[in-house]
Amino acid sequence: MEPPFPPGGEPRPGRPERPEPGTPWEPPPLGPAAPSLAGRWRRLFAGVFDVVVIAIISSPIVWTSWRIVTEPETGTVTLVDVTHTYLASVVGFLYFWLFHAYWNGQTPGKKIFGMRVVRESGERVGVGQAAIRQLTEVVLAWLCCLWILDLGWIVFDGRKQALHDKAAGTLVVDA
Numbered sequence: 524m525e526p527p528f529p530p531g532g533e534p535r536p537g538r539p540e541r542p543e544p545g546t547p548w549e550p551p552p553l554g555p556a557a558p559s560l561a562g563r564w565r566r567l568f569a570g571v572f573d574v575v576v577i578a579i580i581s582s583p584i585v586w587t588s589w590r591i592v593t594e595p596e597t598g599t600v601t602l603v604d605v606t607h608t609y610l611a612s613v614v615g616f617l618y619f620w621l622f623h624a625y626w627n628g629q630t631p632g633k634k635i636f637g638m639r640v641v642r643e644s645g646e647r648v649g650v651g652q653a654a655i656r657q658l659t660e661v662v663l664a665w666l667c668c669l670w671i672l673d674l675g676w677i678v679f680d681g682r683k684q685a686l687h688d689k690a691a692g693t694l695v696v697d698a
Contacts, residue, residue: 558696560683561638566695569632570674573618576631581614616661624653629698639698640688648693656691663687 590603622630628640628648640648640656648656663686664670673686682694 558641558698561636561695561697563677563683565636565638566677566683569630569636569638572632572635573630574615577611577615577618580618581611584610584614612661612665616657619660620653620657623648623656624650627698628653633695634698637698638695640693640695643692643694645696648691652691652693656687656693659690660685660687 584607592601592603593599594601619630623640626634629638633639640653642648642652660670660673663673676689677683677685680689684694688694
């Protein structure tokens, strides 16, 4: 079997052309009917709406309670403020993950503002991909100040992707 390209580098007749070396990979285009990327402000407002919904849902379990701590040696009694923020994180993770995975890539906020999360290929986002997207966002939020970098990334990115979108290979598009 002869190679498709002779030593001179030109393709033989009837053979496909060789791609340029070093050309970066581009995801396949979504086609002429592809939805446009969702606007940055709409993403912000949808996110604020969703955070308010999460706060309402998690308010019964996320409260500030006081624990009485007694020092046995001195007999002093102290009240310690305990906030249950880990439970709120779990509620938020489940909210975003389950809605993105099972409700056509939309949370209630995204639905109201006319957006949805899709794969870079334009297909519906899967359960695992939605989990990676949200887990990345939660980890960046818990690391000191990286949530600002994560969310601020969409301002500078040509495809309006936050870091958690890049990690999961997703886009936020018009619904």
